[in-house]
Amino acid sequence: MNMEYCEGKSHLTMNLNEILARKELRLYFQPMLNLNSGKINEVEALFHWEHPEKGVISSFELFALAEETGAIIQIGEWLMRKACEQNKLWQKMGLPSFPIAVCLSACQLTQPNFVERVQRILEETQLSPEYLELEITESIMMDAHIVLPILRELKRIGVQISLDDFGMGYCSLYYLKEFPIDKIKISRSFVCNCTTDKKDATLIKAIIAMAHQLSLEVAAKGIESKDQLLFLQQHLCNIGEGAFFSDPLLPNEFYESFYNIERIIREEGISPVLCRQKQLEEELENARQELRDTVSLQQGMIFKFVKENGKFIHTLCYGELFYRIGIIPEKLIGKELFDFFPKDVAEKKLQYYERAWAGEENVKYEGFQNGIWYLTSLRPVKQGEKIIEVICSSIDITERKKMEETLREREQKYRLIAENMQDLIAVVNTNGIILYASPSYETVLGFPPNVYEGNAPTLLVHPDDVSKIHSQYEHMALTKSPGYVEFRYQHAQNGWVYVESLGTPVLNGHGEVEHFVVVARDISKRKKVEELMRKSEKLSVVGQLAAGVAHEIRNPLTSIKGFVQLLRQEVNHSFYMDIIISEINRLESIVGEFLTLAKNQPPKRERLDLRILLQQVVSLFDTKSLYKNVEIIQEYDEGLPFIYCDGNQMKQVFMNIIKNAIEAMPNGGIIEIQISCHNFHSVRLTFIDQGVGISAERIKHIGEPYFSTKEKGTGLGLMISHKIVQEHGGTIHIESQVNKGTKVEVMLPIKQPSPVENSI
Ligand code: ADP
Numbered sequence: 001m002n003m004e005y006c007e008g009k010s011h012l013t014m015n016l017n018e019i020l021a022r023k024e025l026r027l028y029f030q031p032m033l034n035l036n037s038g039k040i041n042e043v044e045a046l047f048h049w050e051h052p053e054k055g056v057i058s059s060f061e062l063f064a065l066a067e068e069t070g071a072i073i074q075i076g077e078w079l080m081r082k083a084c085e086q087n088k089l090w091q092k093m094g095l096p097s098f099p100i101a102v103c104l105s106a107c108q109l110t111q112p113n114f115v116e117r118v119q120r121i122l123e124e125t126q127l128s129p130e131y132l133e134l135e136i137t138e139s140i141m142m143d144a145h146i147v148l149p150i151l152r153e154l155k156r157i158g159v160q161i162s163l164d165d166f167g168m169g170y171c172s173l174y175y176l177k178e179f180p181i182d183k184i185k186i187s188r189s190f191v192c193n194c195t196t197d198k199k200d201a202t203l204i205k206a207i208i209a210m211a212h213q214l215s216l217e218v219a220a221k222g223i224e225s226k227d228q229l230l231f232l233q234q235h236l237c238n239i240g241e242g243a244f245f246s247d248p249l250l251p252n253e254f255y256e257s258f259y260n261i262e263r264i265i266r267e268e269g270i271s272p273v274l275c276r277q278k279q280l281e282e283e284l285e286n287a288r289q290e291l292r293d294t295v296s297l298q299q300g301m302i303f304k305f306v307k308e309n310g311k312f313i314h315t316l317c318y319g320e321l322f323y324r325i326g327i328i329p330e331k332l333i334g335k336e337l338f339d340f341f342p343k344d345v346a347e348k349k350l351q352y353y354e355r356a357w358a359g360e361e362n363v364k365y366e367g368f369q370n371g372i373w374y375l376t377s378l379r380p381v382k383q384g385e386k387i388i389e390v391i392c393s394s395i396d397i398t399e400r401k402k403m404e405e406t407l408r409e410r411e412q413k414y415r416l417i418a419e420n421m422q423d424l425i426a427v428v429n430t431n432g433i434i435l436y437a438s439p440s441y442e443t444v445l446g447f448p449p450n451v452y453e454g455n456a457p458t459l460l461v462h463p464d465d466v467s468k469i470h471s472q473y474e475h476m477a478l479t480k481s482p483g484y485v486e487f488r489y490q491h492a493q494n495g496w497v498y499v500e501s502l503g504t505p506v507l508n509g510h511g512e513v514e515h516f517v518v519v520a521r522d523i524s525k526r527k528k529v530e531e532l533m534r535k536s537e538k539l540s541v542v543g544q545l546a547a548g549v550a551h552e553i554r555n556p557l558t559s560i561k562g563f564v565q566l567l568r569q570e571v572n573h574s575f576y577m578d579i580i581i582s583e584i585n586r587l588e589s590i591v592g593e594f595l596t597l598a599k600n601q602p603p604k605r606e607r608l609d610l611r612i613l614l615q616q617v618v619s620l621f622d623t624k625s626l627y628k629n630v631e632i633i634q635e636y637d638e639g640l641p642f643i644y645c646d647g648n649q650m651k652q653v654f655m656n657i658i659k660n661a662i663e664a665m666p667n668g669g670i671i672e673i674q675i676s677c678h679n680f681h682s683v684r685l686t687f688i689d690q691g692v693g694i695s696a697e698r699i700k701h702i703g704e705p706y707f708s709t710k711e712k713g714t715g716l717g718l719m720i721s722h723k724i725v726q727e728h729g730g731t732i733h734i735e736s737q738v739n740k741g742t743k744v745e746v747m748l749p750i751k752q753p754s755p756v757e758n759s760i
């Protein structure tokens, strides 16, 4: 193999085999010491070429040359093998074990099967892989994508890797983090000036600190003086080599001076104890810094205070939250609350400070500052029985506060709805207990909600309906679907209230029933309508029958009347005959009235005499056998005008009013009916009874449908009457005194109302 050695203009060709044969290549060993213990940490393998003409050529120069020509692969392998052999030999000779370091060039590393070659050398020399250290240089890292997998592979087989000549090449700090490196070796060019050049000193300190932070060991090369050694020791450099300890040695020299070298640091350097102390100090400082970083990076804030001369003085403040609430933590130190908070805020916080200082554990307060809500917990720190400081930590609770606010708003809204509606709303838990009953319970049923809350939904329910409710809940729990039921609730004063209730099961995230929401509604009125409809249907059938019967009666009546008239002329008992005829007339008019009322005619307007209409109605009631002890007195003004009206409808009005009057006097009495001219425009009809009367409270509701005090009443009578009179352009007015009597006044216009008024 030929190599060209370029030095100046002269060329030098070399043949490795020849060189080796001539034994011109010499191996030397440079011990590297642990700067703490002074022990030999490792040994670097170097070689010299003792050129017959050029003299000694260093391994550094030779390496550069060999790299250019490619001979490096062979030389490199030779070196590695020799180093391993030597190291194994020393081990066999009884020296303590240490790794031997060999430098590698990039072309060596990237040649195929490099890792296998290394492995083979290790196997052949029987050296354990941890005792081989491969030195790479920063330039290798430029081909990171190729080199990195190989280095990882080397690490995997257990070889150590170091980065040599650190600071001289182009090393991206990124690689320092990514590469599987065990130690870095600081270039001798920094070390040689470290005690004289401040910048070099700074660089070395920085490199050591950085390497330690990255958990790498640091070695310094080229230590030549005691000052340098002390400097490096003080700054906790781990390993060192150089002329101050030893020059490169031949194997036997190394073996012989081994223990002498290990004595140097013990004698010349800082004692291991001091070194250890230095190291601990550094570790402590690192730990402190880490804590500071963590605390100030944490999202919350942490601070402490002590009591001095009756004032709470802050002694420590960290945390991002300080900045967010608009306080620079450093500015708080040495200050009390009143120095940076408005008086009212400071006074409030002071109370909590006092409590914590009094020894109360777990004092907490919420603060609001700069748009941020925070929760601070205070913890007193004791020394013996005395409280020496209080540590406070705060977290940001703005999000939580916002959520609470929205929830509260929402709840308020629902509450507003719930509290202002007539529907009965209840929340029932799965144990069948009412958790909530809406205020409408009181308005609808007369009992306040708290009567129901805490009880079963069957409380105050009609005994006959209890089982219905039980099955409603069973159904809801089983099918997880809504259940409907109608039942009766006890009213505080008035018997039973019919309600319909719709219950809905509310499910949780797991699909289990969490509670039931039940909405119930008073349906008494609806129930009554239903009843009335049934009743009125019956009535209308009865009414139709009555009309039919009346019709049937009229025909025979007519013939009877004719024959009686005939008889009167022949028979002598004309007096009796007159009586018979007058009775028949009465019968005829009653039956006729029935027929007209039963007829469902369309409304029509006619000029009619009110007196006649009224008389016809009264004649219906004039049956003493039906209404005992009721007497109807009629008083009509002279010269009453005719009015335009629907005769049938008017009669209905009069009938309703008279019927009410009769019903108001169960023990009999007098009903006075008057018709008078009110003025030129209207006629007034008054119906006065001496009945039970109507209370002022009730009178307001008269004319509302279904308002009735009677067991079989409908409350429709006056409503219909109002409607009819209104359509005629008139009014109905009721005055009444309880237990004295009632006066119903109907005003009707004389003139026909205009079509507009007439239409509803
Ligand atoms: P109903 O007669 O079916 O009850 P109404 O509309 O005719 O229905 O009457 C409504 C209510 O007004 C009655 O139930 C009664 O309480 C009251 N009322 C009407 N007229 C009188 C009266 N003359 N005296 C006492 N109460 C009356």
Ligand code: MG
Binding pocket: 656, 659, 660, 715, 717, 718
């Ligand atoms: Mg009535």
